[in-house]
Amino acid sequence: MNMLTLSLAYLRQRALTSLLNLLLLALGVATISFLLMLDRRIEDRLARDVAGFDMVVGAKGSPLQLVMSALLHIDTPTGNVPLSALDTLRANRLVREVVPVALGDNYQGYRIIGTEPAYIDHYGGKLAQGQVFAQPMEAMLGATAAATSGLKIGDSFAGSHGLTAGGEVHSFAPYKVVGILAPTGSVLDRLVLTPVASVWAVHEHHHHHHDGDDHDEDSDADGDHDGHDHGAKEEAGHQPHREVTALLVRYATPLAAARLPREINTGTDMQAASPATEMLRLRSLLGIGVDTMKLFGGVLVLAAALGTFIALANSLQERRYDLAIMRTLGASRSRILGQILTEALLVGGAGALLGFGLAHLGMVLMGRFSAQARDLGLAVPSVGQVDLWPLALALGTALLAALLPAIRAYRGDVARMLAQR
Amino acid sequence: MADALIEIENLRHSIGGRDILSVPALHLAKGQHGLLLGPSGSGKTTLLNLLAGLLPVMAGSFKLLGQDLRQLGPVGLDRLRAQHIGIVFQQLHLIEAVSIADNLRLAQTLAGHAVDEAVIKELLVRFGLGDRAKARPSDLSQGERQRVAVARALVNRPALLLADEPTSALDDENCAAALELLLQQADLSGATLLIATHDQRLTARLPVALRLTKPEGVVA
Secondary structure: OOHHHHHHHHHHHOHHHHHHHHHHHHHHHHHHHHHHHHHHHHHHHHHHHHOOOOEEEEEOOOHHHHHHHHHHOOOOOOOOEEOHHHHHHHHOOOEEEEEEEEEEEEEOOEEEEEEOHHHHHHOOOOEEEEOOOOOOOEEEEOHHHHHHHOOOOOOEEOOEEOOOOOOOEOOOOOEEEEEEEOOOOOHHHHEEEEEHHHHHHHHHHHHHHHHOOOOOOHHHHOOOOOOOOOOEEEOHHHOEEEEEOEEEEEEOOOHHHHHHHHHHHHHOOEEEEOHHHHHHHHHHHHHHHHHHHHHHHHHHHHHHHHHHHHHHHHHHHHOHHHHHHHHHOOOOHHHHHHHHHHHHHHHHHHHHHHHHHHHHHHHHHHHHHOHHHHHOOOOOOOHHHOOOHHHHHHHHHHHHHHHHHHHHHHHOOHHHHHHHO | OOOEEEEEEEEEEEEOOEEEEEEEEEEEEOOOOEEEEOOOOOOHHHHHHHHOOOOOOOEEEEEEOOEEHHHOOHHHHHHHHHHHEEEEOOOOOOOOOOOHHHHHHHHHHHOOOOOOHHHHHHHHHHOOOHHHOOOOHHHOOHHHHHHHHHHHHHOOOOOEEEEEOOOOOOOHHHHHHHHHHHHHHHHHHOOEEEEEEOOHHHHHOOOEEEEOOOOOOOOO
16 A cells, blocks of 8 residues: 555545545646647747738738738738739839738638739648649638548639628639648648639629629728628729739848838828737737736636645644554654645646646637637647646645645654544 | 563653653563553553654663664654554544555555565454455444454564553453453464553453553643
């Protein structure tokens, strides 16, 4: 009969108290672990998805919204910008690269992005199957989009109106899958990629299709914010005035950061937003909430510590004769100390593991049932990414809570204890 | 003294400067049984605690199995107690969280021995508890609990078996049964039995090794 089995026997003897105490500790660990994982995943995701682009140019509005819609593909766009801006920027010697993005439709909730192959290269996208799109209405699927939708090379599909699932289906303009990308761990995985011309084509078809129904789509295409702006606006006589949703810009020189945004913001109808700045703003906005929740998790762990302390103190008060008897049976003081700390470690360890498991379960469930979480690409992090300090915190808390009762038992006068009975 | 187990000379123990125990001499040989007889407050339990190494020796000469207890530190006293002394308490003090077999296993482990299932089984059978090994102490009768307590005290084959008021709460019949149990099992284990008691009924069966009186000023 070793310390572990005896500790387990004592924990079983007061099963309800042990269980409640363990749950309290688990909830604290789960809250902190969950928030840490969420915080880290969001941070990683934001950092990865905005990396490399120095500036986003789009319609005037919220710069944060522009960055989130054009780079992270979370929010709705602020509107459209003329295609001519692409050429203007490309001609600027301060600019190294400009990649256009045109949003408007989705397939099963995965956004269809009109862009150029450079966009795929930027995120390190590699073909798993097929080839890169070359013609309008050819599409490439990100790894997640392909796996979830079940689409294969050669399959056709029709996009739905808007940026979230459930819109009107554009069955008159089907896409053909020509390529499937390998997983990148970036926003690319959850996108459907096609030439910008596809988006214009769908839009033109859409307008022709609805002209007969007296349906005026211009209210959508005219830089509106409802999330299904097709990036092309028809003028009189159906001569399309080409537009894109945003332009993703890489600077050729650091000097560009000082000049280009100011020139665009003051001299055009467009706005230039810095992804790095906007992400900082987003982090600080999110940070308040996350910090508050972390504090809440800390309070839970503290409450658990008090619970462990009270439970152990009460248990040891009840068992002081047992401990005295153990001393008469030959147990050294250090053995008694070890016995109590083993019990605390068992509760702390089990609470920590349960809390850790709950946090992971929370991440899995959130990823499965929350569309926003899917948009953020949240998933359970691999072991290498896991923060282990909540586990250490739980164990430390349990040990600390046990220390005072353990020291009391360690110092206890066995003869006096037995005489009191 | 050949085969001396307990050798005490001029032992005194005090609390707060007041003597609560004074033993001019006590000698007990291996295998010799006896009583520590005295009224409440005479220091019987204190002497038992000193014999068990649970209290430090303050003054006088005190040897157990030839070892001077005053020379032993806390660890040495723990070891001496674990290896050579078994104690049966009036309240029995069984560990209620585990089975009676586990009570015996625990006694072996705490004494630093490997668990010897054969010894445990043999003891339980000897005490008529062979079929109750997995029972919790709370499931047993008082008589069975007392047998478990004695079995636990003997599981490490101690040289000295100490019993503190083992019969004081028992009627004559149960008193005789408990005393026989202790004597019989001590003999079977080759242990010396020393019973601290104020129960005069035991004097008919065992010699008085030491008669204690209440020190002046002590009120029971």
